[in-house]
Amino acid sequence: MKYKGVFWDIDDTLYDASAPWDVDVGTERELMLGKRKLEVLTEDQLSCFKPYKGLSELMQDIPREKQGIISNGGHQLQIDKLKLLEVYEYLNPELIFTSYGEIEKILKDSEHPLFKEAIKYLDNKEELFFNLRGYTGKPNSYMFERALEKIKVGEKCSSVEDYVMIGDDWKDIEGAQKVGMDNILISRDEKHLHNPWTNKIITPNQIVERGNIDELRKLLFN
Numbered sequence: 119m120k121y122k123g124v125f126w127d128i129d130d131t132l133y134d135a136s137a138p139w140d141v142d143v144g145t146e147r148e149l150m151l152g153k154r155k156l157e158v159l160t161e162d163q164l165s166c167f168k169p170y171k172g173l174s175e176l177m178q179d180i181p182r183e184k185q186g187i188i189s190n191g192g193h194q195l196q197i198d199k200l201k202l203l204e205v206y207e208y209l210n211p212e213l214i215f216t217s218y219g220e221i222e223k224i225l226k227d228s229e230h231p232l233f234k235e236a237i238k239y240l241d242n243k244e245e246l247f248f249n250l251r252g253y254t255g256k257p258n259s260y261m262f263e264r265a266l267e268k269i270k271v272g273e274k275c276s277s278v279e280d281y282v283m284i285g286d287d288w289k290d291i292e293g294a295q296k297v298g299m300d301n302i303l304i305s306r307d308e309k310h311l312h313n314p315w316t317n318k319i320i321t322p323n324q325i326v327e328r329g330n331i332d333e334l335r336k337l338l339f340n
């Protein structure tokens with residue numbers, strides 16, 4: 119493999135997320151908070167959780183200890199999606215980073231600079247996630263930094279460009295570029311991305327058309 123580690127986004131990167139997510143806002147919020155499980159979705163919706171053709175074989179070919187996730191959202195929800203997609207077993211559980219999962223870690227670490235902020239919302243998870251997700255979530259560099267710290271343990275002479283982030287959204291690419299990680303956009307046709315918050319144009323390092331797993335494999339292995 120060309121890289122010493124591969125990190126994936128989940129929605130629209132591993133599977134087409136447009137179909138299964140026709141749920142009301144209240145249900146979506148409860149899923150994010152872990153108050154409800156994916157089983158609330160209909161059979162039809164659940165059957166849409168299928169990785170792009172050939173993707174699961176590609177993930178299987180990447181060493182498990184070098185493969186992880188960087189995802190915005192509820193930790194258990196994202197893990198449940200990975201299990202439904204049948205790709206969880208190809209991932210190193212220690213390299214699965216979610217924006218809400220990172221907030222829960224802050225709550226357990228009294229030395230963390232954000233600990234005092236986090237315990238203010240101890241009794242209200244919704245407020246807690248809402249107020250702190252800006253620190254931990256993409257496009258912030260927070261999860262990318264944690265991911266690199268974790269994966270680089272024991273690696274000699276590796277630099278950040280030895281690791282790659284694969285995602286479909288400007289937040290994936292901008293986050294990776296903030297820390298210097300290589301990045302691949304799963305594109306719906308676009309060559310550039312737009313950060314609507316700063317009005318900045320983001321140019322991914324590499325682009326693969328959505329669903330073109332052969333091309334993605336070449337970028338990872340050649």
Ligand SMILES: [Mg+2]
Nearest residue numbers: 127129130286
């Ligand atoms: Mg996505």
